Amino acid sequence: MTDSLPLIVTRPEPGNAATVERARAMGFDARAMPLFAAHAIDWSPPDPGDFDALLLTSAFAATLAGPGLAGLASLPVYAVGAATARAAEAADLTVTKTGSSDAQRLLDDMTSENIHSILWLCGRDRSEFGAPGAAITTLLCYAVEPVEVPAEWDALIAAPAVLLAHSARAAQRISQLVGAARAHLSLVAISPAAAASAGDGWCDLAVAGHPDDVAILAQARALWHKGAK
Structure with a gap:
């Protein structure tokens, strides 16, 4: 995806690496930012x-x-x-x-x-x-x-980006960490429960059609296309 926003993958390993690999194969500028272990x-x-x-x-x-x-x-x-x-x-x-x-x-x-x-x-x-x-x-x-926030986190969320929340707990921590920056950030949640834990005020908040990696990335791609129009 030309000029795509960074896609911030927050899930623990080994799932993080698998999601990043799949996302990069789809053309995303995927960044591994695990918030849990x-x-x-x-x-x-x-x-x-x-x-x-x-x-x-x-x-x-x-x-x-x-x-x-x-x-x-x-x-x-x-x-x-x-x-x-x-x-x-x-x-x-x-x-x-x-x-x-x-x-x-x-x-x-x-x-x-x-x-x-x-x-x-x-x-x-x-x-x-x-x-x-x-x-x-x-x-x-x-x-x-929870683990220590990666060093690149603050710089990444300072500009528009798309974040993935693979659980309700992850969505809650992401929400706490980004604070008011959510106004220019988009979040894709793996389930309605995860979306509810993320709270309001996001530039975009979307929910995967199914609780799996393929669906959450498909929803992230839909958000990217929406923003590219």
Whole structure:
């Protein structure tokens, strides 16, 4: 994209590098600006016979879970998006369904399929979801922590740019960091929840059509074309 605005990718590694590579292949001037880092935490797998299904709302649950994940391989996996599904399959899990919206919609689909006991392998910081008629057991296997803001951050947000928020927590931190500069910045959120966490006052605020990297970059490209007119 000739004369494209910088595209600021804030997600943790290893996803950051993958998004930057994909964005540059699309012609974006993509900049790696991770605001968080993910790491594994100790956990022990429960008896899989106590559950009907395994819920994964982040690829980190599959990539950072470690050897304990093998103890849950008998459970059908419900993954919130394509990237999470790919990570689950790479970890030798069986993905029964890949969601096309958000975690709440996926949970609604699960309960409609008479899944009553759900094991949610998740991170320390997470959203809360309801599933009437079902019991959700949370099992923490990773944590995502804020890291120091990259040195180039202030210079990048001083001029128009497009930022990507791959989670509600990321959108909230981006919002806090940019402050009044949001008036000349555009943000693409991976979900409606992430967009809500970003607040108001942006030059443009858009939501990906699906909770995955392909959709968030497609929405960023749509914003670029809008600004180029």
